[in-house]
Every structure is written in structure tokens, then in C-alpha cells.
Amino acid sequence: MERSLSLRAAILSLAILAGLIGAWHFATLPTTGAAGDVDPEYAALVSGSAAEGQKSAFPTPADVGATLWKHLKDPFYVRGANDQGVGIQLAYSLGRVLVGYGLAALVAIPLGFLIGMSPLVYRALDPFIQILKPISPLAWMPLALYTIKDSGISAVFVIFICSLWPMLINTAFGVASVRKEWLNVAATLEVGPLRKAFRVILPAAAPTIMTGMRISIGIAWLVIVAAEMLVGGTGIGYFVWNEWNNLSIGNILTAILLIGLVGMILDVALARTARLVAYRE
């Protein structure tokens, strides 16, 4: 039953994919008669008439497939500052995300723990968190660029800021809402504060904390593309922006696909970790 369902779902997924690619293929078919010389045509079309131009500027699935294959064959080449392999660009982005996210976790989880333990601190800090949380992380960018004066570190800072809130809020909430019964068990056993924190509160709150971490990594990966478009230099966001300036839609589509894939991998990795600390009541 279970197996046949997932099998049928997989078949349906493949059918949908085939349908989408087919539709794409036929939508882009008529104007791509001369497939060999794409680039000059693109260039001509930028200044050319709009209606016909946009249609033919869009590559066919086969073009994108070829571009994707080209990138995947040699992802790590470096040919000057503005021409580096898509693998290297992704690695830059991932590096920034992991550093910013890691620092945010180092700050948010212990701080959230303290906030959650004390109803007083919880209440006192709540207005600050509520105001800071909805600020778009990119709004911090000018401030970061002004104070830090380094575009790379500024991007990391923006990732730090946007990853901070979900982890902080979830940790505080998870710690504050540990079941009273479990705390009573610890109390009647005269468990010391450190042992209580690590053996009772942390495992009890771990699933909620992991949910926060999962939300954060998702947001961080969303934000890094935009941040790198702003600061430029390296990274997959910069790559997309650069290819937009080159009007290389095939490269952009390749990058979009890879951004989605990496985001999915990050999410799955955290979901797996979350399963390790999950418990059934």
C-alpha cells in the first residue's frame, strides 16, 4: 500500500516534469531555428523589437540542458574574477551562509536558553525581538557596509541577522514551555541547575530549537542570493546578477535550478538532524 503510493507519486512527478518540459519546449520552438549562433542573436535582441525578441531570447529546454551539463562538467574553473565556475560561486555562498548561520546559532541558542528560563527576561526582551524580527535583513546592509566596510563580511552579517531571530525565538519558546511535570520530576530529584539544563530542558526543547534552526537556514539561503546581488564580487547571487547583465538566460536558469537544489539539501540535512532529537510523548 505504502510502497505503491510512493511509486505512483514518483510516476506522477515524472509525468508532471515531462509535461512542463514539453510545454516549455513547444513554447520556445518556433524562433530557435538557428540554434548555433545564440549569443549574437541575444545581443541583437536587446536593442531589437520587444515582442518577438523576448520570445526567441528564451532558451529551449535542450539549450538549458546543454548549459547545465557544461557547468556540471567543469564547476570549479577560474578564469579571472568575473568568470568562475558555478561550483565555486555556490561554495562562496554556502560558506557565507554557514559562517553567518553558525555564528547566529552560537549566539541565539545560549541566549534563547537564558531568555526562556527567566519569565522576567522573556518579557523584558520581547518588545525588542518583536520590533527587530520583521525588519528585512537587507535593510541592515547599508548600515553593515558603512560600519564594517567590507562587502564579504557585510553579507555574512546580514545572514547572521536573518538567521538569528527564528532560532532565538524558538529556543526561548521551547525552553519556556518545557512541561511542568518534567521540571517537577527534576525538582523532586533535587537535580542541580546545570544537570537540569542539559538532561531535562535541552532534550525537551530540542525539537522546537531544531524547528527554529530549520526555518533559519531556509531564510539564510533565500537572503544570501539577494545580498550577493547587492554586494557583488562572488557568490551565486552575484553570478545570477552577472548573467543577467550578460543576458544569458540559460546560465540564470541553471543557477536557479542549483540554488533550489542546494536549498533543498540544506533543508533535508536539518530535517534529518531534527529526527535525531525528536521524541514521542
Add this chain to the structure above:
Amino acid sequence: MDARVKPGHDEGPLMTKPLISIEALARRYPKHGGGETTVFQDVWLPIRKGEFVCLIGHSGCGKTTILNVLAGLDQPSAGVVIVDGREISGPSLDRAVIFQGHSLLPWMTVMQNVAFAVTSRRPDWRKDKVRAHCQKYIDVVHLTGSEHKKPAELSGGMKQRVGIARALAIEPKMLLMDEPFSALDALTRGSLQDEVRRICTATEQTVFMITHDIDEAMLLADRIVLMTNGPEAKIAEIVENTLPKDRQRTDIHKHANYYALRNHLLDFLVTRSKTFASEIGAKGYDPRHPPVVRPGAKPTAVETEPPKAASA
């Protein structure tokens, strides 16, 4: 076994040194419109070493609150609980609690749950010693083979047994139980009651237990404390169990005193718990010494002096 109606004023040699003593306990909450509601007040109850005391009363009369105060998890509005001549100030490993609803830590296995309690009690013990000690109590509650299961993989009765093993394994001076079996089916409840009775009589464990179940109280308790309905609940009377010490679930109903005792308890729960206030208006009532009754025991004489061979 002597049979007599105690006037309730005998502070015999057994009463002089209780293990734990509830004195003038009260709990009040602020009312919505101002003022205060008193949940219970003027509750006095000494508990002797090795004694099994059951507390019966209607929902909301404050039983859990009293147990939590005994455990040190809650503070009363007035009154104290004295242990070893000192007022208790908080929870203690000397008073183990078996909570209503097992309250096991769900991320730990059976063994880890018990070991968490044992290492709290004996921080200096080595790992294998802790393990052996835990195993002993896991075996006592017949959970051998389930040591490495998580609470979610256990049935309700098994979870409750882990809770019992955890409480027993710290070898407390006193066991506090809040309706430990109320969530279980009749069969499981019966076998667990038998196990608890066996363990507690064998180790002469002092127990304070809350229950709603008259039959459970009759099987387990030496003394049954009856509380009136709240608000302003108080101890109405203390019923001494007149069934023989070696009573068994299977033959308890054959004893001559069974129906007298059962009817007395039932009558209290059904009618007298409500009307008790008017009852005491007529007779006079001393909250420090609520009346002690022994249903079924023939009141051969109202003794002025308790004989030396008082029931122990």
C-alpha cells in the same frame, strides 16, 4: 486486633513521633470580584513511619495541592509540614513522588529514566553499580526485558510501573502518590495495586496516596483520610482499616467488616461529604483531632485508656 471507637484525643506513644506532620495547612486563592476563596483550611495530619495513608475526597477539594505541598513543589497559604522536627522548604529526595500521568522523560529509555533518579540520589556511585541497582527495581515491577524501550513504546500500565520503579529506586523515606492508577484499566490496576502492596509491606514503606477508588483504599491503606467537599474543605474523619493486615484482593470481600467499611466510605462520599458542615455544627469539631472511626469493629467499650497492645 482490638475494636474500639477512639474519641480521637489519644496522643498515645505512636502519635508522639510522626515521620511527617501536616499542621494547620490552608490554601487560599484570590477571588475574581475581590476577597479570597479558601480551598481547604486547618488540615492537620500526622503520618507515622511505615504507615499507608490514603486521602479520599471529591474532585477539587485540594488533594493534589496537599500532596504537592508535602512534596515541596507547592507552598501553602498557611500552615507547615514538619519532617524530622523541621519545616520543609522544598523538594527532597527523601520524599519520592509518583505523579498522576506517569511523567517519565520521553527521550530516555526505561533504564535511563530510573538511572537519572538513582544518580541524583547517589552521585558518587559508579556506572555499573547504578545499573545494577536500577535493574533490581526494574525487575521488582516486572519490567525485565523492557529496559531499553522508550516510554512511547510502553503501555499505560508499564509506564506507571516505570514511575513506581523510579520512585522506589531512590529508596525514599516516604512515597507520595497522586492517583497513580486512575488512568489504568481494571485488570492492570488490580495487578499494580497488588505489586505496590507487596513492595510497601515488605519494605515497610511510608506512603501517602490520593485516590478516588474506595476499593483501592480499602486494600492498600492502614488509615483512610476523608475530606469534605471544597471550598473550605477539611478533614472530616479518619477511618481506620478494620480488615486484617494480610488481606488479599481475592478474599477481601469475604471478611465480616468488608461491607461495614465499604458502606461507611461510600456513604461519606455520596452524602456526608456535602452535609458534613451541618453535622459538625451539632457535635463540635476539633480540626487538630478529627474523629477516628473503625467501621465494623464492634464497639465493645469506649475505652478511657488505650491498651498497651494497640494496633501497630
